[in-house]
Amino acid sequence: MASILYAIECPCCGRSAFEDDYYKTDEKFIFCLRCGFNYTKTIEKYTKDNIEYKEEKIEGHGIFILVNKDGSQEKIILNSSLTNELLEELKAKVNDNNVNQEKSYLISHENEVFTILFGNPPENFYLSFEEYREKMFAKYGVPDFDFMVPIEE
Numbered sequence: 001m002a003s004i005l006y007a008i009e010c011p012c013c014g015r016s017a018f019e020d021d022y023y024k025t026d027e028k029f030i031f032c033l034r035c036g037f038n039y040t041k042t043i044e045k046y047t048k049d050n051i052e053y054k055e056e057k058i059e060g061h062g063i064f065i066l067v068n069k070d071g072s073q074e075k076i077i078l079n080s081s082l083t084n085e086l087l088e089e090l091k092a093k094v095n096d097n098n099v100n101q102e103k104s105y106l107i108s109h110e111n112e113v114f115t116i117l118f119g120n121p122p123e124n125f126y127l128s129f130e131e132y133r134e135k136m137f138a139k140y141g142v143p144d145f146d147f148m149v150p151i152e153e
């Protein structure tokens, strides 16, 4: 199905989130790789005259990115506050031999404060959406439609 994917300002943390817009059905997905915020708007019920949508919004409590040595990735969104139990579990995951520790990271996001618990998030992580947009336009050129900010992790 036709969709356009571009970066937007995260409604939760103000950094760069991704939006996937299905312009034919008006369905929408927002996902923030910085704080874990996610939003979905999907069709619940469709009749000839009416479309009912279902909206779901989950505030970001953080994100865990695990990068394996073979390049494959695993993302875990923290939909609630990080517990010690989960922290220990994720630490154990990262200590696996197949994991690229340099590139894996865990961040919590509570009360608008980011805390890097371990690892090295990419440079883009630190940028506000404004700064991110400028960087992308400088790197890839300004797109025909200026809302279509390129996506980069």
Ligand SMILES: [Zn+2]
Residues within 6 Å of the ligand: 010, 011, 012, 013, 014, 015, 017, 032, 033, 034, 035, 036, 037, 060
């Ligand atoms: Zn965010």
